[in-house]
Amino acid sequence: MRHSPLTALLYKQPEGTPAARIVQTLGEHGALSATQLARITGLAKSTISTALASLKDSNMVIEGAWAVRGKSPGAGRPAITITLNPEVGTCVGVLLGVEHIQVILADVTHAVISDASTAMNSDYTPREAVAVASKLIEQAYKSYGLSTDTMLGVGIAVAGPINPRDGKILRASGVPTWAGVNIAEEFKRVLRRPVIAENESNCSAIAELMWGVAKGCDDFVFLTMDMAVGGAVVLRGQLVSGNAGAAGEFGHICIDPNGPQCRCGKRGCLELYAGLERPLSRYSSAQGGPVTIEDVISRAVEGDDVCRAMIRDTAHVAGRGLGIVTSILDPGLVVVGGRLAMAGDLLLAPLRTSFETHSLVRQSGPNPDTDTQIRGSAFSGRGACLGAVGLVLRSCGRSG
C-alpha cells in the first residue's frame, strides 16, 4: 500500500513547530478562523500567518468562507475559515461491538463520508474482526471512489480496558476470549497503517469532547449506561488511562459487598444495578420473548409503568455511583451515554435527583460556578465509532 505525498507531509511536520501545532489543532477542531487558531495554540497572529502561508503553499491547508460555528462572522462579512486540505487524507473509525462491527470513513476536515455496519455472532474472534472490518473499509473506499493511499490511520473502539504499556486488552469480560490480545497490532499487520485502539467508553468521551456536549470542556466524566456500565475520565483535554488502562471503569465500583456475583468476579458491582442486562433479562422472560433496550425506551416513552420503573431504578443506582465518582474527581460536567441515554429525561431526571442526594458537590449548589452538570450524550449513545475517528484526527501532525 502506497502513501500519498501529502499523507507523508502530514506526518513529517517536526513536532512542536508552529506548522505542526497548526496541523494538530486543525486535525482536532476541523474548521477554524486564524483568530481561533491563535487563541487555541497560544501562538502570535504573525507566527500563525507565516506558518499558514507555508502550509498553503504546500497544499496542506485550504481556506473557505464558511461560518465559524458558535461565532458570528459579522455583518455581511463571513469569517475566513481554515481547514486541512481534505485531499491530505482520510481517517477510519472501527467499533468492535458485542454483536456488530461499525466502520466510519471521514476526511481530515471532519466530514463523515460513509457509515456502515455488519452484524456479528457474539464472541467473534479477533481474526474475524480484522477480516470483517477490513472488508467494510475496502468497500467504503471503493464506493466513494477514494484511494486507500489517502488513509492516515485507523482508530479502533473495543469493549474492554487496554493496557497503555503493551497495548493488550486487559480483561474483556464482555468478550472473554480477547483478553491479552493486542488488537491494534492485529489490524496493523493487515492494513499497514497507524492503528490506535482504545476502550469503547474512552472513544465515546473523545466524540463528546470533539463534537458533542463536552466541546469546549476539558475536564469531564463520561458514564456509559447500556447493558453494562462503563465510563471515561477526561482531564485537561486528555483521556486518563490509569496504570493498567482501567481508569473510568465505574461499572465495577462495589455498591453492595453482599450482592450477586458480577462477570468481573467481584460482588455487588454498580453495573449489576445500573446496567440493563439483568432487569432486561427478567423482563424478557416475563414477556415471553427477547426485548431490546430500544423497546424498553419506546415503551417507557409511551407510558409503560414497568419500563419506566426499570429506567428509574437504574438511574437511582447510577446517581449513587456518580456521587462516589464526583467525590474523587469533582468534575464540572458528567456526560451520560450508552443506549439508555436515549431515554432522555426519563433517565436523566431521576439520575440528577439521586445524584443530588448522594454527592457533596451538587448540581444546584449555592454557587452556579461549582455545580456539576449532568447532560445526555449528543450521539444517542452511539458516539464510540465517531470517537475512534477522532483518535486518528487528534494524532494528525504528531510523529507517527
Ligand SMILES: [Zn+2]
Ligand atoms: Zn464487576
